[in-house]
Amino acid sequence: MTTIEVRGLTKRYGSDVVVDDLSFSVAPGQVTGFLGPNGAGKSTTMKMIIGLAAPTHGIVTVGGRRYQDLPVPLTEVGALLDASAVHGARTAYDHLLALAVSNGLPRRRVDEVLARTGLEGVAGKRAGGFSLGMRQRLGIAATLLGDPRALIFDEPVNGLDPEGIRWIRDFMRSLAAEGRAVLVSSHLMSEMAQTADHLVVIGRGRLIADMGMADLMHANGDGTVLVRTGEPFAHHLTAAGGTVRDGLEGALVVSGLSSTEIGKLAAYHGVPLSELTPQRVSLEDAFIELTRESVEYQGAAA
Template sequence: MIKIAGLTKRYGDRTAVDGLTFTVEPGRVTGFLGPNGAGKSTTMRMILGLDRPDAGTVTIGDRRYVDLPRPMREVGALLDARAVHPMRTARDHLLCLAQTNAIPAARVDEVLELVGLTSVARKRAGTFSLGMGQRLGIAVALLGDPKVLMFDEPVNGLDPEGIKWIRELMRGLAAEGRTVLVSSHLMSEMALTADHLVVIGRGRLIADVSIDDFVRQGSDVLVRADDQDSFAGRLTELGATVRPDDDGGLVVTGLEPREIGRAALAAGVVLSELTPRRVSLEEAYMDLTRDSIEFQASAA
């Protein structure tokens, strides 16, 4: 488990992370989302003790990362797959890390097999393609067989087979009861991989919710009814948000179709349309983070 409480990090007059609080629970894949510049990488670096927070705390299993006696046995992380000496072979790179964390050499060969690099284990990392380098970075994260894993853009450079493999790997690790935190800009992959979402913008928490609830909150129901004005008022009384549709109907959020139908029955209103419209994860994410985008291109 990763616990973040009141985490704040400033660089000069810029606040990169601002009072961030959330918990990454074991047994599920938590997607860590946010626009460029939102503070995701800074947060992950503070979890690993690479950056020191100006305020707040980060603990992994009730201890700071710097206090873990054998950190790779407890936390595996992929932040930058290029962080390897280019003249060192893949196997030697892993073996060096294993020796510093009292990890048996046999585990090196296991993870090389797991990530599909056995055939190139004796090749220098500097000759690797982007995808091969990414697989080596994933092998480093898995080396200590840790209970907590963090991945920053893990599918970067992977082909379709590799993307499917890392998706299934992360879900399998979570199913074993491990804590898995993954940051990505690929909403299509997050929709297939994550169980829970933590979304930040400009360093602040925007959402901490299951992926199903996140998408449901961005969905709506198209309603057409007799006496729509009075029915809209009734739906508002029940807690819904109602706005007119471009084609003359009502767009209702905050109530499920069944609840709307029951309200119509109770009010004696005849419905001519009741259409649930479920948005995609990408649409829900774009709508939620629209005001938090720091770097936005202008229209052509």
């Protein structure tokens, strides 16, 4: 099974350290979300994985070999870093055919990947006239030409409409289900929450977190509980160790106590509750908390 291994990866541009002693693995059979604020070093890391940038220190291997040592790289790892990197005057078919021929791949693969990405109906149209969603599909088709076991996608859903986002999400999941190692970067936390099995979070080039989605969410707390009652209750919650803030329409947002504990507390004090709803920690909340010290520019609070 093909695994992407990043070990002690460092990249300097002059005095600037863009990636700093970074180590993580992308395992087969799952989608690994690659997250970090702007300027965290995600794109540079991806470029080093596929040989577009040389590490200052460290090593990256795909299936145990460095990218430059792979006989036919496209058969081992496919990468989509820029969906616009296509000759606009070429048809979708000719774009893929040129890639296949130059990599010694059979012509039949062009038809196969066009069909898999839903592009067979526009195979004869020029890529320059494609929408962003269609260009993303064409880029994904190109990554699949060599039937690689490892795949890398940099911000594949940026600018897409809801249908395009859902298609890419489901497609990433299907690729992982086939046993492929899939690395996906994105700034859309809600999308990563539905797509990724595992998360690698970096900030200022350094590793912040490397864990399963469920573990990351648990590590950042159990969320809050939405409480509604027509009687005074906040002081009881605070006395029991909870933190209370006002929510919408008179609700109380409670942290530090579980819904079970709050329910027992209300019963003990004879306080009737009209709502007691656990609110899970969102991936966005967990991400912001993790990367709080790694954001390049922070606006002042209003």
